[in-house]
Amino acid sequence: xxxxxxxxxxxxxxxxxxxxxxxxxxxxxxxxxxxxxxxxxxxxxxxxxxxxxxxxxxxxxxxxxxxxxxxxxxxxxxxxxxxxxxxxxxxxxxxxxxxxxxxxxxxxxxxxxxxxxxxxxxxxxxxxxxxxxxxxxxxxxxxxxxxxxxxxxxxxxxxxxxxxxxxxxxxxxxxxxxxxxxxxxxxxxxxxxxxxxxxxxxxxxxxxxxxxxxxxxxxxxxxxxxxxxxxxxxxxxxxxxxxxxxxxxxxxxxxxxxxxxxxxxxxxxxxxxxxxxxxxxxxxxxxxxxxxx
Amino acid sequence: xxxxxxxxxxxxxxxxxxxxxxxxxxxxxxxxxxxxxxxxxxxxxxxxxxxxxxxxxxxxxxxxxxxxxxxxxxxxxxxxxxxxxxxxxxxxxxxxxxxxxxxxxxxxxxxxxxxxxxxxxxxxxxxxxxxxxxxxxxxxxxxxxxxxxxxxxxxxxxxxxxxxxxxxxxxxxxxxxxxxxxxxxxxxxxxxxxxxxxxxxxxxxxxxxxxxxxxxxxxxxxxxxxxxxxxxxxxxxxxxxxxxxxxxxxxxxxxxxxxxxxxxxxxxxxxxxxxxxxxxxxxxxxxxxxxxx
Numbered sequence: 104x105x106x107x108x109x110x111x112x113x114x115x116x117x118x119x120x121x122x123x124x125x126x127x128x129x130x131x132x133x134x135x136x137x138x139x140x141x142x143x144x145x146x147x148x149x150x151x152x153x154x155x156x157x158x159x160x161x162x163x164x165x166x167x168x169x170x171x172x173x174x175x176x177x178x179x180x181x182x183x184x185x186x187x188x189x190x191x192x193x194x195x196x197x198x199x200x201x202x203x204x205x206x207x208x209x210x211x212x213x214x215x216x217x218x219x220x221x222x223x224x225x226x227x228x229x230x231x232x233x234x235x236x237x238x239x240x241x242x243x244x245x246x247x248x249x250x251x252x253x254x255x256x257x258x259x260x261x262x263x264x265x266x267x268x269x270x271x272x273x274x275x276x277x278x279x280x281x282x283x284x285x286x287x288x289x290x291x292x293x294x295x296x297x298x299x300x301x302x303x304x305x306x307x308x309x310x311x312x313x314x315x316x317x318x319x320x321x322x323x324x325x326x327x328x329x330x331x332x333x334x335x336x337x338x339x340x341x342x343x344x345x346x347x348x349x350x351x352x353x354x355x356x357x358x359x360x361x362x363x364x365x366x367x368x369x370x371x372x373x374x375x376x377x378x379x380x381x382x383x384x385x386x387x388x389x390x391x392x393x394x395x396x
Numbered sequence: 397x398x399x400x401x402x403x404x405x406x407x408x409x410x411x412x413x414x415x416x417x418x419x420x421x422x423x424x425x426x427x428x429x430x431x432x433x434x435x436x437x438x439x440x441x442x443x444x445x446x447x448x449x450x451x452x453x454x455x456x457x458x459x460x461x462x463x464x465x466x467x468x469x470x471x472x473x474x475x476x477x478x479x480x481x482x483x484x485x486x487x488x489x490x491x492x493x494x495x496x497x498x499x500x501x502x503x504x505x506x507x508x509x510x511x512x513x514x515x516x517x518x519x520x521x522x523x524x525x526x527x528x529x530x531x532x533x534x535x536x537x538x539x540x541x542x543x544x545x546x547x548x549x550x551x552x553x554x555x556x557x558x559x560x561x562x563x564x565x566x567x568x569x570x571x572x573x574x575x576x577x578x579x580x581x582x583x584x585x586x587x588x589x590x591x592x593x594x595x596x597x598x599x600x601x602x603x604x605x606x607x608x609x610x611x612x613x614x615x616x617x618x619x620x621x622x623x624x625x626x627x628x629x630x631x632x633x634x635x636x637x638x639x640x641x642x643x644x645x646x647x648x649x650x651x652x653x654x655x656x657x658x659x660x661x662x663x664x665x666x667x668x669x670x671x672x673x674x675x676x677x678x679x680x681x682x683x684x685x686x687x688x689x
Contacts, residue, residue: 226519226524229526233526234563236502260592268574282561283588290585292583
């Protein structure tokens with residue numbers, strides 16, 4: 104069994120990004136610029152934004168946080184987005200979710216210029232990705248593909264079973280894995296809450312992507328010998344032995360499952376650390392006026 | 397075994413559309429208006445356009461064919477599309493493919509206002525559909541869903557195996573069938589040219605959608621007793637007994653497979669006749685300023 108070390112890989116990718124940014128600025132160009140829109144106050148968002156800012160600073164990407172009171176109207180917010188769309192010194196824009204209830208999240212997402220939508224949530228990017236065209240892809244599934252690529256894990260003709268059909272993980276990773284491209288070219292099965300026999304489906308899988316958000320869901324007796332396991336779950340569970348009183352737990356019963364695997368991502372330290380890297384890679388591509396292929 | 401009679405169902409849907417158009421015009425409103433853009437000359441396109449026109453006339457939808465010489469530049473074609481986008485008396489626009497080689501099909505497709513893209517090929521529609529939002533959906537997969545709905549064929553929790561991953565059939569029907577909506581809510585497996593064990597996958601299927609374009613591909617020994625078979629193949633094969641010397645053949649070995657099925661679509665007369673209906677339903681929705689849910 105080998106560990107897919109997302110933390111190590113993320114550190115390596117950050118070095119690559121830093122080198123590319125340095126090359127840009129050495130030629131007198133401005134660095135890439137990522138703007139985060141934050142409406143109101145949300146503990147999770149604040150932590151995410153702080154982490155994003157730290158990462159950007161570390162690689163030389165300029166990071167701006169635009170904070171708005173939660174009383175901002177939808178119209179005002181869309182006007183702010185328009186202004187950022189038109190600003191030639193802004194490359195990437197992300198909108199921290201959730202937004203207050205009086206704001207239509209979908210409408211605001213679609214107000215973004217898709218060429219600055221580095222989160223890959225705009226329907227144009229979702230559609231372009233499905234069609235197989237260059238597009239900004241959402242961070243988590245793109246991070247998984249990047250891990251498969253960098254660890255050179257064979258995917259062509261393999262049977263990938265995706266657990267979960269969310270718009271930000273399950274559906275896009277299924278789409279990516281079935282494309283005639285590498286990593287990918289898999290036979291793909293998508294299982295979810297209405298699947299009656301998830302265990303049987305998992306037992307057939309060469310690759311399992313677990314993205315249900317159910318801690319410890321994937322057990323030893325559901326996994327074929329030699330399978331590749333990608334754990335996307337990150338649920339905070341109580342842990343009296345931890346300083347904070349809690350810890351992150353994945354969708355995979357790691358201790359029991361890992362001995363059967365060829366490759367497995369741990370939680371934390373697997374898929375999670377990759378997401379910020381993808382956001383920065385996307386911002387770098389946006390700075391160059393490109394959509395990632 | 398029961399036949400899913402697409403011809404009968406299409407006739408019924410056309411009556412419904414005709415009644416709705418009549419209601420519109422009885423209130424003094426203009427009828428829906430569908431514009432087809434045809435560049436150069438292509439036998440297949442001509443037949444398709446003639447058939448579309450006949451269908452539109454039959455239900456009271458206004459149909460216009462805009463023909464351009466194959467020497468038209470990409471820029472000129474996009475200018476024509478812009479004009480149609482802005483024309484309040486045009487509801488739906490379709491672009492006959494293939495376009496001449498000097499024109500970038502994707503660029504032209506993206507030039508359409510997605511609210512008039514009744515073929516459902518614009519990335520915004522592809523993306524909105526994937527996300528589960530109202531969108532124009534491409535005719536063939538939407539026609540399959542409509543057949544499943546009208547024949548009240550159970551889909552929730554069923555295992556659907558899709559053969560083929562094209563952008564116009566395989567990928568979108570997989571996306572539709574996996575959504576938490578009915579018809580749909582299936583466990584979905586997508587197989588394709590890189591799948592090593594298609595037969596084993598098919599034998600597990602409650603529903604098979606065959607969209608490989610390989611005549612007679614799906615054989616009796618690949619199908620579970622009681623399966624639902626949707627045949628999307630329409631390959632023209634030589635047939636000395638036919639007046640024209642040829643006939644349409646599906647991806648399913650119908651005579652051998654059908655006795656094992658609970659439901660099956662014939663070729664011709666199954667999925668095919670539904671596609672024009674979907675185009676007209678989409679045009680009617682566009683006339684109302686709606687995207688189909």
